[in-house]
Amino acid sequence: MEWLIQVLNSVQYGLLLFLVASGLTLIFGIMGVINLAHGSFYMIGAYLAFALVERIGNLWVALPVGIALAAALGLMIEWLLISRLYRRDHLHQVLLTFGLILVFEELRSILLGDDVHSVPVPALLSASLPLTDTLSYPVYRLFISAVCLALAAAMYATIQKTRLGARIRAAASNPEMAQSLGLDIRWIHALVFASGVALAAFAGMIAAPVSSVFPGMGNQVLIVCFVVVVIGGIGSLKGALVAALLIGFCDTFGKVLFPEFAGVAVYLLMAAVLLFRPAGLFGRA
Amino acid sequence: MRARVVFVLIAVVLLAAFPMVAEKFYLQLVTKIMILSIFALSLDVLVGYTGLVSLGHAAYFGVAAYSLALLAPSDNAANVWVTLPLALAASAAAALVIGALVVRTAGVYFIMVTLAFAQMVYYFFHDTRVAGGSDGIYVNERPQTFIPGLDLANDAHFYYAVLMLLVLVFALLAAMLRSPFGRALQGIKANERRMRALGYATLRYKLAAFVIAGTLAGLAGYLTAAKEGYVNPEMLAWHQSGTVLMMLILGGMGTLIGAVLGTFTYVLVQEWFSGITRHWQLLMGAFIIAVVLVLPQGLAGLARARARRSPAPRPPGDANE
């Protein structure tokens, strides 16, 4: 039964990664912006969970408040900074968002300090499912997987089935034409960016009770998300989902089987994909 | 062109005279800046001249640094003539293996993939016990050349050795960029598809540029390990890669002088900020954002804009230099 636990952990980690990476890949696919600060929003989400739960005492109340704050932050950042980066060199996007990371990290340090924190699992979901006499699995981790899956389905439905989704797809494939059709690109960009930020922050918030809250967590997740996007193919949600799950398994089982080299394993996976499919599994060559 | 040569010569003379007047702190600071200038110059080969935005350049810097740390005997000084070639070879080998994979990608992929592979190297040194894990390891004594009269443990001697290497790297790159090879790199930056249609095997050129850049980054890493006396994974962390990219853009990429100028400015601004507050990273982040928004072409771009406004006519055909 030990392996079942590892499989469940792999899926949970993979789905959580997908949530963060989907924002990254959508922002690039639709807006053409490479956003290094995306990991910071995950970090901000986790710290928000910590700070809000400490004050409010309840993750269920903290979640909507945190999402609203993150979306507002996203709108502000898009309006103030990111909107100046469209059509600019990727190099400038990289540097500006790199500067943003320094700002976010330092603000976090000033406001909340550099300590590692933990967030309690909500009482409602604190139980464990017994698997055998000695092994059990925490319900909260199953909850994370379920929420991520539901969000993935909702995202897919929004983009493929709704009028808003059609507009977003039009804006991604041909901004000029979409503009001439009367779609307000600026509004769509702001919406996509804010949603990406909210998704990343949400992922950080629900992950907080299982992963602990620590200063470098944003950058750690960012780089793994890059690997997800590279393996999956840029701009592809399906690719991001498959790649995130692959990485979830690779990392979880790597840690069990070769503890010293687990950190390297996902990058070797990426190298293998690059060798055979330089544009990623679902990327257009 | 002539003004540029005069400018470089004056800068070298000033740097050569500096140890005669400087206190120990400033001597060490400028030594550090000159080493980082070599690092920035190496990245300029990729970003400024070949158009490859690498966000993982610190990996090659760190590999050479770790090579010195691992090769150095614990109780006496390492031999430069043995350890330096080996360290550079290690960086070159890492750049060759990673480069062979990454030059197949382009644009934003290239950025993400270089970063990811650098992170792999980071985790290798961070997670394994090969070289002290997250604590890093010490280089107990500075390496020596065993040339009579030259003692690299002496800060002034070390300063001059670094200055000499900086001048050497600068001259080497200036010559390379004027060579057919260098022109081909610039052609690839401008229009890779056209270069292929002309018959250039562009992947090989990009790989060669990647290895040259990685090796020179290794030189900077070796010198840093020698100067600081210790090595840790942060040397090849991605902050380091982002920082050197920032130095480059600050000076204005695609010019060698810009790379050096950008490094001096960046480090001095950083020193100034860290004197003001413990939270200097906040100021640094704001500074970076401001530079990207206000000065996207860097200091060299500023100088070019001034030159354009001045009435002196320039001969056509000179503007691309």
Next chain:
Amino acid sequence: MSEPLLRADELSRRFGGLVAVDRVSLSLSRGEIHALIGPNGAGKSTLANLLSGELKPTSGSIRLGESDVTGWSADRIARQGVARTFQHTNVFPAFSAFENCRLAAQARATGLPGMLRDADRHEEWNSVAHAALAATGLASRETILAGVLAHGERRGLEIAMALATAPSVLLLDEPLAGMGPEDVAGVIALLRGLRERHAMLLIEHDMDAVFALADRLTVMANGRVLASGAPEAIRANAEVQHAYLGTLDDVLP
């Protein structure tokens, strides 16, 4: 006519459901200008991209001299003697006209030692570049940045760059596009002079130029070859008249 230098057999290229080039066969021989005409979207540029190796064919084969070059990379085919110009001007704007040509001339160089010497000291490449510029009437414009050359001059520079690679096959994608009448006359004279020593494919919309230059003519529509043969025979071909040249009646001389 001599043995063909470049020969495409049953070449096809699909993009998803669209067949951009459909079983096209065609050959180019030294001393012959083979013109390719057809409406926009007929697949002419895609065919040029297939012949130059920028696109891989879905099926079919390409032979260059004695070798089968199907699936070779663009740079390898170029080093093998196939040069092309692009429909949209594709020069290096920040380099002088001369440097553009020298870059082309040195493309076939191999070996690091030579590559690391000062570019100005390579007499051989320099003279090739000078000759290419002289041939295209740009000798007096050598030091001008390509980005500030007049449109017609830039089109000429494209051809000069192709010549500087010392090719045996020239693929010219609308070399006259956007040129004034005087420039057109110059390019026609230039291409005539190049005919003897090169095998040429000329994609062009200017029918006067096509009929002035072509030794052979292939008409494409919807990815297929509609007709191929001597220019006079094509002009008389009723099917072509209907399917394509109908729209060109008023343009034809």
